[in-house]
Amino acid sequence: MRIWALSDLHLSHPGNRGALESLPAFPEDWLLLAGDVTHGERRLDKCFELLTGKFRQVVWVPGNHELWTVPRTTPPLSGVALYERLVRVARSHGVLTPEDPYPVVEHPAGPVLIAPLFLLYDYSFRPPHIGREDVVRWAREGGTVCGDELLLHPDPFPDRDSWCAARCEDAEARLASHPADLPKILVNHYPLEEQHAVLPRIPRFTPWCGTRRTRGWHRRFNACAVVYGHLHIRGTEWLDGVPFHEVSLGYPKQWDRPRGVAAYLREVRPEMRTAAERKVPIRSASVRDAGAAPRPSATRAAGRVAG
Template identity: 55%
Template sequence: MKLYAVADLHLGHPANREAIHAIEARPNDWLILAGDVGETERHLDLAIDALQDKFRQLVWVPGNHELWAVASHGTPLKGEARYARFVQRCRERGVLTPEDDYPVIAVDGTLVRIVPMFLLYDYSFRPAHVALESAVAWAREAGLRCADESLLLATPHASRGDWCAARVAATGARLDGLDAAIPNILVNHWPLREELARLPRIPRFSIWCGTTRTQDWHTRFNARAVVSGHLHMPSSRVIDGVAFEEVSFGYPKQWRGRREPDAALRRIRV
């Protein structure tokens, strides 16, 4: 069995909704959807409708876009309630989430554990001279604004940073309790290490890209590979002997004329 991953399908864009139908069937393999499938439950359903029958199993983690307080109909859910609704929808459709048991499977003949995570960010990917309370203003000095500031609400937590701290603590405790003999494939929408969140054209966007709390997780939790998205900068890097795979598909202007939709799927080797 093989393991594939893709992030940032952004199915709010019609071209992307059409593109996912060009992804080839791999009925014996698993596919990770590493966040930012879209902004609504309908977008999630579109992805599941298009991809579930093509793969043995789908695994989903949320990105910031899923957590935006936007409504398909009625009053939009916020914060933890919104995340819980997406988890519920995945479970209704047979898709694994960060709230489910971590499956142990044989990938390329090697037993590994798939660990979908939801960890958020806390503005700690910033220079040492920039205070936490000044981080957003520091980014704005460079003309950067992130829609999360108005749309990604942390209810009932006091802030996204507090929500991030709670998610990191709970996930870390859960990982500490696992059998360390089985290596892990760690999956999170946001990169786990600060040096991976360097965007050459918009470097100050890093504050919305992760948390330094996870800087050593690839070694602390015996990872064979770490899968993420969010940056829209597909790449493969090896750090401390661990493969870090950024698997973004991206907006139409980022993939059209550059690669075919099926080529956006990254095979995760163990």
């Protein structure tokens, strides 16, 4: 069996929906969906129905788009209630979620635990001189506005920061409860390391890209690979001997449709050495896909809203 990863399908775009339907079957393999599949329960349900027929097992974590409360949608849920509703949709298709026990997979390289994480962000990926209370204004002054400020509601938590803190504390406890020497694949929509949240075209979008609470989790929890999306910049970064895969498909203009979606599946090959055994001369290195495109959803044009 093989483990594949993909994120940011954005199936609200018809071109992406049609292309996904043409994806061939991988009946022996697992698929890790790292969020931003779509917004709207109906499309998510159809996506799960499609992909569970093509893969042996699908694992899903939500991105910010799944958690959007879009006007005139049914049911009009938000925050935790919306997330829990989507978990039920996933489970109805046998899709594993962050609320399920972490599975241990018998990979050809050895047993590996797959940890789907839902951690959100807390605006801590910001310059040290910018306070939390000023970060949204600071981003707006640079021409960046995030749609989450209008559409992603944290209720019943008072703010997204608090929801993020609760999610991180829960995930930490769950990860710590597993054997330290068991290799783990960590799957989250957002980068776990601030140094990976690099967006040259829209540098002030980083506050919506993760949390410093997850710094060093790849070492602390013996990760053999980390999977994330959100940035729409495909590639692999190596840190402390661990591969960090950004696996976005992206909006229609960000990928080559004639190649098909299958060309953008990223195989996750677990780096099975223990943290103590990983001795690499270069602490951090990166390989970016030649086809990677800059994320267009946050722009410097006044009035445009970023995803």
